[in-house]
Amino acid sequence: MQRILNLACGSFYALGAYTGVSAVTxxxxxxxxxxxxxxxxxxxxxxxxxxxxxxxxxLRAVYDRDExxxxxxxxxxxxxxxxxxxxxxxxxxxxLGNAYLVYGRLAVAGxxxxxxxxxxxxxxxxxxxxxxxxxxxxxxxxxxxATAENREMSAALxxxxxxVYARVFTLGVALGTVGGALVIPAxxxxxxxxxxxxxxAFAVVVIGGLGSMRGAFVGSLIVGVLKAGAIATWPExxxxxxxxxxxxxxxxxxxxxxxxAAP
Amino acid sequence: xxxxxxxxxxxxxxxxxxxxxxxxxxxxxxxNAPVKIGVLAAKAGVLAPVGESGLRGVQWATERVxxxxxxxxxxxxxxxEEESSPKDTVERFRKLSLQDRVDAVSGAISTGVGLALGPxxxxxxxxxxxxxxxxxxxxxxxxxxxxxxxxxxxNECEAVMASLLTARHLKGKFRTVAGINPDYSYGRDNWAxxxxxxxxxxxxxxxxxxxxxxxxxxxxxxxVAALGQARPDLIFSCFWAGDTPIFLKQAHAAGLTAKSKLVxxxxxxxxxxxxxxxxxxxAILGYNCLYxxxxxxxxxxxxxxxxxxxxxxxxxxxxxxxxxxxxVAYKAAVERAARAAGGKWPAPDAIIQALEGxxxxxxxxxxxxxxxxxxxxxxxxxxxxxxxxYDFVTIDxxxxxxxxxxxxxxxxxxxxxxxxxxx
Numbered sequence: 001m002q003r004i005l006n007l008a009c010g011s012f013y014a015l016g017a018y019t020g021v022s023a024v025t026x027x028x029x030x031x032x033x034x035x036x037x038x039x040x041x042x043x044x045x046x047x048x049x050x051x052x053x054x055x056x057x058x059l060r061a062v063y064d065r066d067e068x069x070x071x072x073x074x075x076x077x078x079x080x081x082x083x084x085x086x087x088x089x090x091x092x093x094x095x096l097g098n099a100y101l102v103y104g105r106l107a108v109a110g111x112x113x114x115x116x117x118x119x120x121x122x123x124x125x126x127x128x129x130x131x132x133x134x135x136x137x138x139x140x141x142x143x144x145x146a147t148a149e150n151r152e153m154s155a156a157l158x159x160x161x162x163x164v165y166a167r168v169f170t171l172g173v174a175l176g177t178v179g180g181a182l183v184i185p186a187x188x189x190x191x192x193x194x195x196x197x198x199x200x201a202f203a204v205v206v207i208g209g210l211g212s213m214r215g216a217f218v219g220s221l222i223v224g225v226l227k228a229g230a231i232a233t234w235p236e237x238x239x240x241x242x243x244x245x246x247x248x249x250x251x252x253x254x255x256x257x258x259x260x261a262a263p
Numbered sequence: 264x265x266x267x268x269x270x271x272x273x274x275x276x277x278x279x280x281x282x283x284x285x286x287x288x289x290x291x292x293x294x295n296a297p298v299k300i301g302v303l304a305a306k307a308g309v310l311a312p313v314g315e316s317g318l319r320g321v322q323w324a325t326e327r328v329x330x331x332x333x334x335x336x337x338x339x340x341x342x343x344e345e346e347s348s349p350k351d352t353v354e355r356f357r358k359l360s361l362q363d364r365v366d367a368v369s370g371a372i373s374t375g376v377g378l379a380l381g382p383x384x385x386x387x388x389x390x391x392x393x394x395x396x397x398x399x400x401x402x403x404x405x406x407x408x409x410x411x412x413x414x415x416x417x418n419e420c421e422a423v424m425a426s427l428l429t430a431r432h433l434k435g436k437f438r439t440v441a442g443i444n445p446d447y448s449y450g451r452d453n454w455a456x457x458x459x460x461x462x463x464x465x466x467x468x469x470x471x472x473x474x475x476x477x478x479x480x481x482x483x484x485x486x487v488a489a490l491g492q493a494r495p496d497l498i499f500s501c502f503w504a505g506d507t508p509i510f511l512k513q514a515h516a517a518g519l520t521a522k523s524k525l526v527x528x529x530x531x532x533x534x535x536x537x538x539x540x541x542x543x544x545x546a547i548l549g550y551n552c553l554y555x556x557x558x559x560x561x562x563x564x565x566x567x568x569x570x571x572x573x574x575x576x577x578x579x580x581x582x583x584x585x586x587x588x589x590x591v592a593y594k595a596a597v598e599r600a601a602r603a604a605g606g607k608w609p610a611p612d613a614i615i616q617a618l619e620g621x622x623x624x625x626x627x628x629x630x631x632x633x634x635x636x637x638x639x640x641x642x643x644x645x646x647x648x649x650x651x652x653y654d655f656v657t658i659d660x661x662x663x664x665x666x667x668x669x670x671x672x673x674x675x676x677x678x679x680x681x682x683x684x685x686x
Contacts, residue, residue: 082307091311092577093505093533098540100516111491112518117484183482186513188536190505192308192479228485232492235474 001148001168001211004059005067007074010198011081012173016045016180017189018089021096023181034102037185038119045178052170059169060162078194086191093188100185120182127175128217135213144168148211203242207249209256218257297340298333298597300325300590301359303370303380305346309479309504310372313532313582314346317394319575320586320626321369323567334594335601335608346371349379356380360387366611369589371396372582374418374448384411390615392589394582413592413618413636415585416666419677421528421549422453422501423669424642426460428547428662429497429526430686432646434464437496437524439471443486443510444501446475453501453528459681471495476506483510487517495523503529508536515541531643532580534656539649542656546647551581553627554643556657564626581627584640588625592632595623635673639666 023044024037032040055077062069103115135141147154147164155161180193204223208215223242230241249256302321305314325339333339342363344355352371359365367390371377377396384391392413442457444450454473461468472493474486487510490498498519502510507530514520520543530537531550554560555568555578567587571579596617600609609617622631630640642665645658671680 079307086307086311090577091306091315093312093508093536095508095512095536095538097538100512100541105516105518111488112516114516116516186484186516187481187509188505188512190309190479190481190509191311192505193481195308196479196481228488231474231485232489235472235486235489238475239477 001144002059002063002165003211004063005070005074006059007071007198008055008077008081008194009172009176009201010194010196011078012048012051012176013180013183013197014085014189014191014194015051015081016048016177017184017187017193018085018094018180019044019048019177020181020184021094021189022089024096024099028097034099037096037099037102038182041181041184042178045181046174048177048181049170049174052173053166055173056166056169060165063165078198082191082194085189089189091191093190095188096185114186116185120186123182127178131213140167200242203246205256206246207257209259212256212258215256215258295337297338299340299342299363299365300593301356301363301365301368301370302341302343303346303352303355303359303368303376304343305372307345307347310346312504313372313395313580316580316582317370317372317586318343319571319579320567320583320588321590323570323583324587324590328590328594334597335606337608339590346373346376349373349376352376353379353383356383356389356391357387360389365389367392367593367614369586369593370394377414381409381412385409387411388611390593390611390618392593394585394589409636410615413589413632414638416552416638416640416642417670417677418449418452419456419671420642420666420669421551421644422456423460423681424644424664425499425526425528425547425549426457427664427669428644429457430460430464430466432547433497433524434466438468439493439495440468440497440499441472441474441490441493441495441523442470442499443472443474443476443483443490444499445478445480445506447478449503450475450478450501454499456677456681457499457526459678463681463684464686468497478506479504480506481509483513484517486510487513487519490514490523491517491519497524497526499526499528500530501528503532505533505536507533508538508541511537512541515543520546528644532582534580535578535653537647537655539654539656542647544647544649544656546656547644548647548656548658549642549644550658552630552640552642553579553581553584554658554661555579556651557643557661559661561624561626561628563624564628567626584626584630585638588623588630588638588640591623591625592618592621592630596621633673637670637673639670641665642669 020041024040027040062073100116101114103119106113106115135145143159143164147159151161200223204219205216207222208219222245226241226245227238230238302318304318305311325341328334329338342359342365344359346352356368359368369392371380371393372395374396377393380391388411390411393415395415397415397418442454444454472490472495474489476483476486525546527546528549529551530548534550568579596614597609600613600617601607604613618632619634622629628641630638633639641663643661643663645661647656648659649656651657671677
């Protein structure tokens with residue numbers, strides 16, 4: 001909505017992952033029953049969204065400037081956040097104990113699937129539904145959509161752009177931090193995870209269309225399924241497959257599959 | 264007061280004159296001035312844990328050397344720079360050489376960085392003692408006989424040792440094999456070496472899956488699903504960073520580690536992250552050239568391991584040993600060359616000559632530089648066990664092999680060497 005290319009979104013994800021490990025480890029150490037760790041992860045991710053407003057304040061400096069300034073500033077943030085993570089959590093991989101399998105495993109069609117994976121998929125679906133509901137059925141959602149469509153007109157009609165920007169950005173930060181926190185039981189937090197996720201995230205938004213929620217949803221499904229399909233059938237083309245689609249979209253529909261549609 | 268252009272030029276000229284004077288005066292001070300050693304240590308990204316580990320080895324070696332009167336009475340002064348991209352690291356190498364006027368540079372891990380540094384070390388005529396940037400193929404092609412570059416052990420040593428252990432312990436117990444290795448030269452070279460050695464040992468196998476995730480990947484759920492479908496008896500992987508625990512955790516959750524035997528050539532690089540919760544017993548696990556929990560370790564290694572754990576609350580990995588050796592090898596070479604020069608500080612060429620074939624006591628035991636500037640060391644691998652006091656796996660029994668057994672000799676291609684084995 002702010003029309004800003006934010007590379008630091010990967011850093012929010014990584015910070016969410018690291019904070020999630022610390023929060024759950026602390027809570028389990030203080031007697032939290034293991035199955036409740038999910039609540040602690042979500043709470044720690046939400047709490048971390050407090051970094052949203054100050055970062056948004058910083059980004060105001062580049063809202064109306066060339067994309068190269070935005071990329072430089074947000075990349076600088078990526079590097080700074082990486083240093084913060086290294087300073088606080090060190091360089092070795094950081095992980096949760098055996099939280100991943102607390103909810104058990106399911107045997108599905110000859111494969112074994114950890115129930116936690118299904119919990120995360122369900123959480124993703126809930127977030128998508130929640131965001132859809134927020135944007136289409138609430139007053140705040142209408143203001144956000146109107147501002148994304150035409151910020152001058154919204155401002156002329158009395159919308160306080162600064163407040164809307166701060167809220168939307170903080171919401172975005174919360175999605176990143178909660179996402180990082182939710183994924184951590186299945187993985188380990190490493191310094192480079194911010195970069196790893198942001199590259200794929202950009203492929204997702206290029207395919208879906210910048211600024212489109214529906215596009216992001218469909219784009220992420222396309223990237224995820226393509227990647228898994230390539231690995232299962234022809235592993236050498238794992239990266240290629242994604243970027244062939246990205247190039248195809250850029251050539252045939254440069255603004256993305258869902259550009260121009262309602263967010 | 265406003266400085267005019269003329270005044271500025273006069274001031275600059277004066278400053279340059281002073282600098283020239285200081286440079287002229289330098290040789291007279293050299294006998295007491297510190298020995299400057301530049302260090303290139305990765306501090307960010309996937310290389311950060313090993314970069315930090317190498318730096319700790321260098322710093323510990325330096326503290327000990329300085330506490331014992333330095334090198335011929337001169338203290339070592341470290342000038343630490345960061346290893347990052349090849350281009351930036353080359354710039355820092357030039358800065359260390361031209362501006363800091365270092366006597367030698369220690370460090371670098373990435374093969375890509377090593378490829379770029381090799382020619383620059385020759386051009387700057389600065390001794391470069393690599394930790395891990397082995398640059399095998401590139402140097403063979405572009406720098407067949409480097410003078411200033413001293414390189415680490417070969418990329419494939421871990422794969423050769425793990426393959427020999429696989430042949431020794433698992434022959435006849437597997438038929439289908441899958442490889443999951445990082446998609447760059449190290450991953451490709453190790454996988455190829457493994458397959459060549461299996462063939463040499465007459466182990467008939469069928470490769471059911473070859474997966475190449477990019478270095479630094481943090482999600483392997485799709486790879487684990489593909490491996491689950493392929494149902495390999497044995498999975499070979501040379502993961503060495505955060506990818507190792509992530510892959511093992513996801514493989515364990517999908518039931519893969521219960522069905523397939525694992526050969527993890529280099530996972531000991533992040534050994535503390537290999538928690539018992541998800542790392543099975545009976546996997547072949549390699550620690551490269553330092554195993555922190557070795558009962559037969561020297562007093563030196565035990566002292567270092569104790570210091571490392573007290574100071575950093577972590578057990579050290581192999582890169583500390585690579586780093587430590589570069590400093591003690593340089594000291595030994597200077598002292599050897601000085602003996603030949605009547606006790607005077609030797610010229611760089613004499614130090615280079617002395618480094619060739621130099622042997623020194625490193626953390627993991629005796630190590631040396633071969634005459635062709637390649638390191639020789641002892642490697643540690645074994646079968647994982649949960650029977651220890653830690654929350655992560657260790658190996659028992661600890662098997663050791665030296666580079667005499669697992670590294671190609673000077674001037675011979677890897678596969679020619681493997682094919683020449685009598686098995």
